[in-house]
């Protein structure tokens with residue numbers, strides 16, 4: 001099928017070592033201009049590269065701010081090859097008519113397994129014992145070592161990851177309590193805590209699984225750490241902004257907390273060759289990991305296919321199903337029609353202008369799909385038109401005031 005904009009001309013920019021499975025998924029679909037970078041790019045370079053790209057794929061490290069997105073003149077869509085989308089200014093992308101996709105499930109099991117492993121390691125004091133052995137020391141002792149069985153795990157953010165951590169913890173015989181802003185179905189024998197404070201006061205191990213939002217910024221600070229039980233353990237594999245890292249270092253230094261496992265940091269290196277700096281460096285009772293909660297080959301492989309497929313579906317077919325910032329339209333195939341996409345500011349009069357255009361041109365509409373949100377309208381029109389007619393229609397659609405983006409698919 002001929003596209004108005006040939007697939008081989010669509011430039012795909014993939015950053016931060018997105019899995020090769022994504023590259024292969026694009027290639028199988030006929031896309032050949034794919035650029036893969038192992039790191040995130042410095043802001044200036046990002047602005048320059050995004051100006052040329054039609055599709056951009058990132059992970060958690062690249063910040064697509066409103067200012068960066070202003071340079072993205074040709075951008076069709078953004079793929080976050082991860083769960084979190086806090087690194088993208090979703091509103092700015094939406095106002096530019098750019099849908100953003102992510103992979104909401106593919107790495108959740110990987111995070112949950114790591115958290116359980118860390119809980120067991122911390123309860124046994126393994127990080128400090130391991131560190132001492134490496135320095136030639138030997139502390140064969142049961143002091144400060146506990147079984148996970150019978151201990152209370154407090155899960156903050158009882159979503160896809162938090163629930164799986166809870167289920168795995170129960171299989172070890174742990175009691176699970178959780179805190180969430182939403183009312184949640186408790187799995188197994190888990191119970192909702194009365195409040196965050198209640199959870200912190202009762203849990204032996206607290207694990208954080210909230211997204212980065214204004215409400216979760218520094219949600220675990222000095223007061224919350226002080227509310228935790230003496231000798232309790234903290235695990236953070238959510239976002240670095242959730243914990244006041246200085247206050248955590250202080251609570252560990254004073255011995256109020258017995259240990260911690262931290263995977264995410266307020267400031268993270270851009271790539272593997274850059275230095276890592278944190279007040280937690282050098283503390284033997286802290287497991288430090290370089291934001292690898294979701295970094296398993298299984299997860300990355302699946303994420304590559306999942307997000308690339310969503311981007312392709314939008315690029316080839318127009319479907320915005322599961323976009324995180326955009327009106328969602330699920331579209332059928334359109335074998336006998338040409339498909340026009342029109343993304344516009346949701347202001348009065350745009351739709352009637354679109355419909356007038358088709359009736360004035362005596363163009364037969366085979367199907368029309370519309371979805372709006374408060375700011376953006378997305379209209380998909382399948383028409384019986386030849387290539388030249390479709391191109392002319394696209395130009396007329398683009399001239400309608402309020403238009404953000406237009407495309408012809410076939």
Ligand SMILES: NC(=O)C1=CN([C@@H]2O[C@H](COP(=O)(O)OP(=O)(O)OC[C@H]3O[C@@H](n4cnc5c(N)ncnc54)[C@H](O)[C@@H]3O)[C@@H](O)[C@H]2O)C=CC1
Pocket residue numbers: 083084104107108111156157158159160161162179180181182209210211212213215216237238239263264291292293294295
């Ligand atoms: N370390 C890593 O490599 C990874 C980190 N993550 C992080 O983990 C986070 C959670 O992932 P999922 O469980 O898949 O997300 P989710 O959206 O399924 O669950 C998040 C839960 O947090 C709750 N929540 C939101 N704001 C809250 C607040 N202020 N207080 C209490 N609860 C609140 C939500 O209601 C929801 O139930 C992601 O947003 C991401 O930032 C995700 C994958 C890998």
Ligand SMILES: O=C(O)C(=O)COP(=O)(O)O
Pocket residue numbers: 059060061081082083084085107291292293294295
């Ligand atoms: O999925 C997420 O939100 C993560 O934090 C994982 O991020 P990453 O793809 O490893 O940079």
